[in-house]
Amino acid sequence: MRLAELGAKVLLAYDPLAPPSKSAVGESLPGAARPLLQALGLLPILKNGHRVAYGALSSWGEEALHTLDFILDKNGTGWHLDRPRFDADLRTAARERGASILDKRLLPPERRGSEWDFSDGIRSSFVIDASGRQSAIARGLGAKISLERELFALYCYVETGNTEETRTLMEAAPKGWWYTAPIPENRALVVFHTDRENCKRLLSVEKLWSEQLSETRYIGERLAGQAGRPELFCTEAGSRRLASFVGDAWLACGDAAMAFDPLSSQGLLNAIYTGMRAGEAIAGALQGASLDAYRDRLEKIWESYCRHLQQMYALEQRWPEETFWQSA
Numbered sequence: 638m639r640l641a642e643l644g645a646k647v648l649l650a651y652d653p654l655a656p657p658s659k660s661a662v663g664e665s666l667p668g669a670a671r672p673l674l675q676a677l678g679l680l681p682i683l684k685n686g687h688r689v690a691y692g693a694l695s696s697w698g699e700e701a702l703h704t705l706d707f708i709l710d711k712n713g714t715g716w717h718l719d720r721p722r723f724d725a726d727l728r729t730a731a732r733e734r735g736a737s738i739l740d741k742r743l744l745p746p747e748r749r750g751s752e753w754d755f756s757d758g759i760r761s762s763f764v765i766d767a768s769g770r771q772s773a774i775a776r777g778l779g780a781k782i783s784l785e786r787e788l789f790a791l792y793c794y795v796e797t798g799n800t801e802e803t804r805t806l807m808e809a810a811p812k813g814w815w816y817t818a819p820i821p822e823n824r825a826l827v828v829f830h831t832d833r834e835n836c837k838r839l840l841s842v843e844k845l846w847s848e849q850l851s852e853t854r855y856i857g858e859r860l861a862g863q864a865g866r867p868e869l870f871c872t873e874a875g876s877r878r879l880a881s882f883v884g885d886a887w888l889a890c891g892d893a894a895m896a897f898d899p900l901s902s903q904g905l906l907n908a909i910y911t912g913m914r915a916g917e918a919i920a921g922a923l924q925g926a927s928l929d930a931y932r933d934r935l936e937k938i939w940e941s942y943c944r945h946l947q948q949m950y951a952l953e954q955r956w957p958e959e960t961f962w963q964s965a
């Protein structure tokens with residue numbers, strides 16, 4: 638979108654068949670995204686179909702529940718997104734700024750002279766990989782992924798009669814950490830972040846879900862009255878990054894460049910920020926500038942992310958004997 642705004646001819650491809658459960662978990666967008674969305678002229682799209690997030694509750698490092706009130710944040714309230722609607726509105730905004738939209742899964746292109754050839758007559762001088770955690774294009778071009786820490790997210794959607802509670806709730810537990818947030822249509826997303834082995838056990842032994850839920854205090858209370866184990870989905874959620882964020886006439890942004898542990902709550906913010914910077918970097922490269930400043934900026938973001946994540950996990954010391962927390 639930013640690149641089209643800057644006058645380049647842009648083709649934006651997305652995979653219409655990507656399973657919604659993989660690309661649309663039901664994320665919260667922090668208020669810190671407001672200045673970015675304002676700069677992009679995108680604030681109006683958040684007025685319809687998304688829920689305002691007024692704050693967060695968390696029990697982390699101790700049993701007590703702490704409240705974070707977003708009204709006191711300088712960026713104000715956040716949003717609980719209807720992610721498919723958000724993505725569709727972003728594509729419309731990109732089209733309005735001159736990008737062409739292609740609803741087709743692309744394969745990594747081949748290099749022909751100074752161009753990328755995606756077959757079907759699609760050629761380009763630059764390519765941005767914004768394909769999410771799989772980094773489909775960059776990996777196809779030979780870029781390596783480094784997995785910093787493995788983490789799995791088991792998630793489900795439950796009906797909630799309660800439309801008043803708009804705060805997210807996060808709680809650490811012996812085998813991982815839980816998170817629940819309201820999403821549109823009186824439903825809530827419930828996510829349990831845990832290790833590979835426990836994830837496998839939870840998927841195969843039905844009673845373990847309620848057993849491990851009963852090890853929580855606040856999440857269990859909020860979900861009281863939900864009978865049985867809901868349908869569970871599983872996705873990889875650990876920290877990973879490309880060894881190199883840029884290459885010869887390509888670069889990556891968003892999760893394709895670096896995917897964050899959901900504990901950071903910064904994934905979407907990072908995708909919007911790096912997407913915007915990626916557009917500017919390529920507009921510069923089309924005038925002969927190098928991509929080094931973009932690469933260096935992302936290296937700094939990664940460094941700061943890793944430092945903060947480590948500090949956050951270090952705050953939780955209640956279960957030193959548990960595998961999950963030993964590797965945290």
Ligand SMILES: Cc1cc2nc3c(=O)[nH]c(=O)nc-3n(C[C@H](O)[C@H](O)[C@H](O)COP(=O)(O)OP(=O)(O)OC[C@H]3O[C@@H](n4cnc5c(N)ncnc54)[C@H](O)[C@@H]3O)c2cc1C
Nearest residue numbers: 651652655664665742743768769790874891892904905908
């Ligand atoms: C369990 C969990 C909870 C999370 N909660 C939050 C949260 O509360 N707040 C937050 O900010 N972040 C959260 N995140 C992180 C957030 O989901 C990601 O950071 C964000 O979706 C990244 O956006 P993206 O556009 O880079 O990638 P994606 O959202 O993965 O989008 C990738 C796009 O690329 C398309 N695509 C893929 N391959 C191809 C191809 N070959 N050809 C064409 N198109 C292709 C797909 O169709 C899709 O549209 C969470 C992540 C997980 C796993």
